[in-house]
Amino acid sequence: MVNNILDGKKIASSIQSDIEQQVKTLKQSGVVPGLTVIIVGDNPASITYVTNKKRTSERLGMNSALLELPESTTELELVNKIVELNNDPTVHGILVQLPLPRHIDESKIIHAISPEKDVDGFHPINVGKFVIGEESFLPCTPYGIMEMLHFEGIDVAGKHVVVVGRSNIVGKPMGLMMLKNNATVTYVHSKTVDVSSITKQADILIVAVGKAKFITSEFVKDGAIVIDVGMNRDENGKLCGDVDFENVRNIASFITPVPGGVGPMTITMLMKNTLESAKKLST
Numbered sequence: 448m449v450n451n452i453l454d455g456k457k458i459a460s461s462i463q464s465d466i467e468q469q470v471k472t473l474k475q476s477g478v479v480p481g482l483t484v485i486i487v488g489d490n491p492a493s494i495t496y497v498t499n500k501k502r503t504s505e506r507l508g509m510n511s512a513l514l515e516l517p518e519s520t521t522e523l524e525l526v527n528k529i530v531e532l533n534n535d536p537t538v539h540g541i542l543v544q545l546p547l548p549r550h551i552d553e554s555k556i557i558h559a560i561s562p563e564k565d566v567d568g569f570h571p572i573n574v575g576k577f578v579i580g581e582e583s584f585l586p587c588t589p590y591g592i593m594e595m596l597h598f599e600g601i602d603v604a605g606k607h608v609v610v611v612g613r614s615n616i617v618g619k620p621m622g623l624m625m626l627k628n629n630a631t632v633t634y635v636h637s638k639t640v641d642v643s644s645i646t647k648q649a650d651i652l653i654v655a656v657g658k659a660k661f662i663t664s665e666f667v668k669d670g671a672i673v674i675d676v677g678m679n680r681d682e683n684g685k686l687c688g689d690v691d692f693e694n695v696r697n698i699a700s701f702i703t704p705v706p707g708g709v710g711p712m713t714i715t716m717l718m719k720n721t722l723e724s725a726k727k728l729s730t
């Protein structure tokens with residue numbers, strides 16, 4: 448069988464080598480990119496993700512801090528911590544791991560992060576700049592997907608891109624990034640009538656719904672490119688995406704695996720945003 452796997456892990460590692468070099472160069476001028484990740488509470492999946500972010504930033508030569516705050520942290524305490532980091536010149540990127548405990552208003556927290564250090568690209572200032580085409584931090588998951596396609600020489604201009612899911616973090620910005628790159632974009636979501644009739648029209652299908660193996664071959668056009676943003680556990684507790692991989696890979700021209708697809712690209716774009724932030728804040 449032809450190898451049609453879009454190897455996010457491999458592409459991520461290549462981009463990371465480039466970032467590592469740029470970190471070295473920046474350090475010669477006395478600037479060490481600094482990333483601080485905050486996690487509130489002890490959700491095991493979240494702890495795995497943030498530990499991974501810290502490890503990666505350290506491997507690339509950055510300064511990295513992980514603040515593990517107790518579940519009982521108040522909104523005010525968290526805001527105060529963020530203000531402290533906003534004012535710390537050694538910190539170029541601040542990431543508050545989502546989701547937050549229910550007693551903390553996520554929107555309030557995102558607003559508190561300085562837009563200049565918002566390496567997630569979640570602050571409304573960055574979202575607004577992005578929508579009108581000004582330079583801003585781009586949200587890491589859709590950014591990573593664009594970079595992965597670019598790396599593989601896949602041009603999205605004129606392609607019909609169907610995005611399944613409309614979250615602020617993935618689906619919504621994904622469609623807008625595709626639009627900016629001249630794709631024709633359709634969003635499919637929980638109120639869409641006849642989902643498969645629309646997804647079947649996609650040249651590029653991007654799935655971010657958080658439902659294990661939701662997309663089977665009946666949803667996919669022959670030869671489509673399929674990008675799976677999902678991170679779920681299947682009935683055996685094994686990590687799986689929103690796409691039924693074994694089923695869909697037979698008809699897709701390209702498909703991302705889970706793990707080893709979009710996830711590593713997401714982390715890599717976080718590193719890229721932190722590097723760019725350090726360059727910008729130090730000049």
Ligand SMILES: Nc1nc(=O)c2c([nH]1)NC[C@@H]1CN(c3ccc(C(=O)N[C@@H](CCC(=O)O)C(=O)O)cc3)C=[N+]21
Pocket residue numbers: 495496499542543544545546567587678686705706707708709710711713714
């Ligand atoms: N403020 C904030 N920013 C985020 O970017 C953010 C967040 N909150 N909350 C949670 C989600 C999830 N997320 C992942 C990133 C990489 C992998 C990743 O690298 N996954 C590996 C596998 C990891 C494993 O084995 O469990 C892979 O797909 O190969 C996973 C999940 C970032 N998120």
Ligand SMILES: [Mg+2]
Pocket residue numbers: 612613614618636655656
């Ligand atoms: Mg959604």
